[in-house]
Amino acid sequence: MKAKVLRMLVLAMALVMALGVGLAFSACSKADWDLKIAVVHKEYGQRWINALARKFEDETGLVVEVEANPNLQSEIPNRLQNGSDDDLFFSHGITWELFAARGLLEPLDDLYAMQVSDGVTVADKVLPQFASASQFNGHYYKVAWTNGTGGLVYNKKMFEDRGWAVPTVYSNPDNPDCDPEAGEVGLMELCEKILADTDGEVKPFVWSSETYYWDYVVFDWWAQLAGVDAIETYTQLASPDVFDPAAHPEQKEALKAWKNLIADHPEYSMEDCAGKQYTAAQMEFVTGKAAMIPCAQWLESGMTGNYDESTCVMDIMRTPYLDGAKKDESGEYIPVNYSVGSTNSGDSIIIPADADHKDAAKQFVAFMLRDDNLKLFSEETYGVQLAADYSNVTLGDDATDFMKSVYEINATSQKFDLLSSALPVLQGYLSLDWPVEGVQHYASLVADPSTDIDALYQSNYEEIVSEWSEWFA
Amino acid sequence: MSEAKAAATAAEKLQKGGQSAENAPKRKGLDRKKRKAIFICVMLAFPLVQLFVFWFLVNVNTVVMSFQEFDWLSGKYIFNGFKNFIRVFEEIGGGSAVTRRTVINSVLYFPVTCFISLPLSILFSYFLYKKVPGAAAFRVIFFLPSIIPVAVLTMTFSFSFDATLGFVNPILRALGVENIPSWFGRYPNNQIMIFAYCIWAGLGTNIVLISGAISRIPVEIMEYSKLEGVGKARELFQIAIPLVWPTITTTFILGCTSVFTVMMQPLMLTPSTTDTYTIALMIYNGVLNGRNLPYLSAFGLAMSVIGVPIILLIKWALGKVYADVEY
Numbered sequence: 062m063k064a065k066v067l068r069m070l071v072l073a074m075a076l077v078m079a080l081g082v083g084l085a086f087s088a089c090s091k092a093d094w095d096l097k098i099a100v101v102h103k104e105y106g107q108r109w110i111n112a113l114a115r116k117f118e119d120e121t122g123l124v125v126e127v128e129a130n131p132n133l134q135s136e137i138p139n140r141l142q143n144g145s146d147d148d149l150f151f152s153h154g155i156t157w158e159l160f161a162a163r164g165l166l167e168p169l170d171d172l173y174a175m176q177v178s179d180g181v182t183v184a185d186k187v188l189p190q191f192a193s194a195s196q197f198n199g200h201y202y203k204v205a206w207t208n209g210t211g212g213l214v215y216n217k218k219m220f221e222d223r224g225w226a227v228p229t230v231y232s233n234p235d236n237p238d239c240d241p242e243a244g245e246v247g248l249m250e251l252c253e254k255i256l257a258d259t260d261g262e263v264k265p266f267v268w269s270s271e272t273y274y275w276d277y278v279v280f281d282w283w284a285q286l287a288g289v290d291a292i293e294t295y296t297q298l299a300s301p302d303v304f305d306p307a308a309h310p311e312q313k314e315a316l317k318a319w320k321n322l323i324a325d326h327p328e329y330s331m332e333d334c335a336g337k338q339y340t341a342a343q344m345e346f347v348t349g350k351a352a353m354i355p356c357a358q359w360l361e362s363g364m365t366g367n368y369d370e371s372t373c374v375m376d377i378m379r380t381p382y383l384d385g386a387k388k389d390e391s392g393e394y395i396p397v398n399y400s401v402g403s404t405n406s407g408d409s410i411i412i413p414a415d416a417d418h419k420d421a422a423k424q425f426v427a428f429m430l431r432d433d434n435l436k437l438f439s440e441e442t443y444g445v446q447l448a449a450d451y452s453n454v455t456l457g458d459d460a461t462d463f464m465k466s467v468y469e470i471n472a473t474s475q476k477f478d479l480l481s482s483a484l485p486v487l488q489g490y491l492s493l494d495w496p497v498e499g500v501q502h503y504a505s506l507v508a509d510p511s512t513d514i515d516a517l518y519q520s521n522y523e524e525i526v527s528e529w530s531e532w533f534a
Numbered sequence: 535m536s537e538a539k540a541a542a543t544a545a546e547k548l549q550k551g552g553q554s555a556e557n558a559p560k561r562k563g564l565d566r567k568k569r570k571a572i573f574i575c576v577m578l579a580f581p582l583v584q585l586f587v588f589w590f591l592v593n594v595n596t597v598v599m600s601f602q603e604f605d606w607l608s609g610k611y612i613f614n615g616f617k618n619f620i621r622v623f624e625e626i627g628g629g630s631a632v633t634r635r636t637v638i639n640s641v642l643y644f645p646v647t648c649f650i651s652l653p654l655s656i657l658f659s660y661f662l663y664k665k666v667p668g669a670a671a672f673r674v675i676f677f678l679p680s681i682i683p684v685a686v687l688t689m690t691f692s693f694s695f696d697a698t699l700g701f702v703n704p705i706l707r708a709l710g711v712e713n714i715p716s717w718f719g720r721y722p723n724n725q726i727m728i729f730a731y732c733i734w735a736g737l738g739t740n741i742v743l744i745s746g747a748i749s750r751i752p753v754e755i756m757e758y759s760k761l762e763g764v765g766k767a768r769e770l771f772q773i774a775i776p777l778v779w780p781t782i783t784t785t786f787i788l789g790c791t792s793v794f795t796v797m798m799q800p801l802m803l804t805p806s807t808t809d810t811y812t813i814a815l816m817i818y819n820g821v822l823n824g825r826n827l828p829y830l831s832a833f834g835l836a837m838s839v840i841g842v843p844i845i846l847l848i849k850w851a852l853g854k855v856y857a858d859v860e861y
Binding site: 271332333335490 | 576604606609610630631632689692693695696697698699716717718719720721723724804805806807808809820821822823824825826829
């Protein structure tokens with residue numbers, strides 16, 4: 062009897078193993094599709110890729126398989142090295158330069174020459190700063206995915222109900238660029254007004270322990286002071302002097318402005334924001350406990366269905382101008398906006414070197430950059446934009462205020478990023494957002510507002526100088 | 535039942551079926567010994583292949599990579615001697631505040647796990663064994679964190695301490711506490727909170743292991759000690775603990791390895807600060823960024839080279855405390 066049970070058990074195990082092996086083989090076998098797209102499934106959701114894939118199928122007759130995977134970023138290295146059935150990847154944080162150097166990526170020079178529409182090539186359609194940052198050793202290896210827009214998201218309904226103006230400048234009632242008669246207001250003054258009008262019930266800001274969301278504001282201030290050309294020079298890392306706070310004080314000054322707003326005025330923020338979870342901060346914002354939150358273009362899509370529009374209607378403001386921000390020849394401030402998610406390698410679209418359907422993959426990318434599909438992408442992601450020229454794209458009537466603002470900021474700003482292919486960045490010694498060991502200073506400034514920012518930047522610079530020759534050895 | 539007896543019974547059964555034992559047909563094919571060997575091979579094949587691929591090859595690759603660097607011109611990993619290891623020790627020695635703090639944080643998990651969490655687990659296990667009032671409920675309460683996904687649990691934990699949404703601060707205020715600290719917003723508070731979480735969430739598994747071991751102690755021994763008038767403290771420290779020492783040793787060693795393995799807790803509770811980095815989290819984030827894998831390999835290997843002998847020494851020392859007892 063025992064032997065019989067044992068035999069049956071072994072047989073069952075063998076069957077299970079055979080089934081597993083069979084399933085594995087069937088998954089590995091050539092599938093019945095013409096294009097397999099793997100997309101990281103995070104802030105932007107997957108509606109956009111489903112919509113684009115179905116439309117592509119309708120137009121070309123090709124069968125598209127879509128995989129939306131939240132863990133894709135960490136899986137891409139293995140899939141590229143060990144082979145997979147993927148033809149096209151969309152993800153954040155792909156270290157594409159490393160893969161390109163190892164020959165794991167398909168060169169995309171021919172894709173950039175492909176026609177998107179009559180007389181317009183992919184190279185024409187991709188925004189220039191993203192195209193130039195997609196080259197390695199003289200060849201294109203990626204197409205930038207999104208052109209992120211960050212800044213201060215505010216509760217538009219609350220602002221309208223209370224009669225608060227959206228701030229245009231950082232501070233200073235005497236600032237000639239701020240006209241109180243016309244209802245204009247500085248950010249610092251707005252914070253005081255919010256506290257006064259609500260008896261402190263509503264705080265100007267809520268933010269979370271994920272303090273990098275403040276980068277979207279602080280980097281805008283940095284670029285306002287330095288200009289986007291200076292940022293471009295900074296990313297090239299020609300010498301350690303680009304970090305010299307005496308010669309280039311703008312980043313330091315931007316952080317000082319943040320410190321003045323947040324660390325030196327704890328009453329402007331909800332209690333213990335530095336210890337708050339990101340979701341908790343979002344909840345406080347949509348329930349009207351705070352008027353503004355530092356965030357980016359995905360907040361509305363990320364919160365859809367999770368808040369009451371009678372309490373909160375989201376909008377995003379252009380980052381208020383700091384005193385000393387650069388102006389154009391006509392004396393107007395030059396609008397700038399940091400492309401969110403564009404540090405290190407940024408958001409990327411890549412094709413594996415051993416993909417089975419490279420031509421279809423390239424065809425899909427060119428298709429995606431067509432104006433009607435740029436619009437479709439933005440509609441399906443509640444305002445997120447591809448890293449492409451949207452000048453011929455008009456949003457539909459059902460676009461929200463938030464979507465319109467994202468579109469307007471992107472369309473009218475000088476966009477900048479912190480993408481770099483300099484060796485210390487590629488080797489992980491330096492991160493251009495927070496150069497020394499990637500340490501952000503926001504939480505430490507809140508914990509200790511007496512921190513000397515000048516000394517901090519000087520010490521960082523000296524450390525970089527001492528290591529520089531070794532990094533480039 | 536002896537083999538002879540079993541054979542006789544089998545023969546009897548066959549005879550009853552109208553067929554003599556001598557006339558029974560012989561089994562065709564492989565003999566029992568060979569079939570047994572094949573069976574063992576089949577059962578071992580999968581785990582051995584898995585061990586070879588996912589442990590041996592991976593670790594060999596890690597060791598090799600720790601002596602390499604990526605050459606951006608050739609697109610290949612090239613040998614660079616001990617450069618990565620020198621950098622690791624330079625950074626731990628003071629070259630990098632983040633690395634130094636990472637190592638310190640990680641090492642602190644040893645006392646937290648072994649000298650706070652483990653003794654608490656032993657104590658609670660003993661109380662559960664002694665069936666204190668509400669023991670069944672406490673067993674569920676203690677084990678509950680072990681079966682809830684870590685993402686949910688960390689969220690619940692940190693929300694509890696949220697300054698405006700949580701329940702802890704209002705209670706403290708009601709008790710008259712002023713200047714409530716930022717629980718997760720600054721160092722070392724955030725690190726202490728992670729330790730607290732680890733103790734809270736880690737009790738369940740330890741209690742299951744240790745209370746299972748204590749419940750196997752023969753009742754006669756406990757009854758005898760009771761008749762001899764042994765008090766509860768003495769029963770715990772001089773009878774229960776020595777008898778379950780092998781289980782405690784195992785749990786202690788697992789606690790030691792937490793120095794190298796804790797990752798999810800700081801990742802989920804303090805997602806964007808380097809203040810609460812651990813060795814595992816630093817390597818995880820580094821691998822995710824994919825920027826300097828050889829250095830990370832060297833870092834992991836260096837930590838193992840230092841840690842493994844210490845853990846083996848602890849294991850050896852713990853084995854000397856009490857003699858193994860069979861019961």
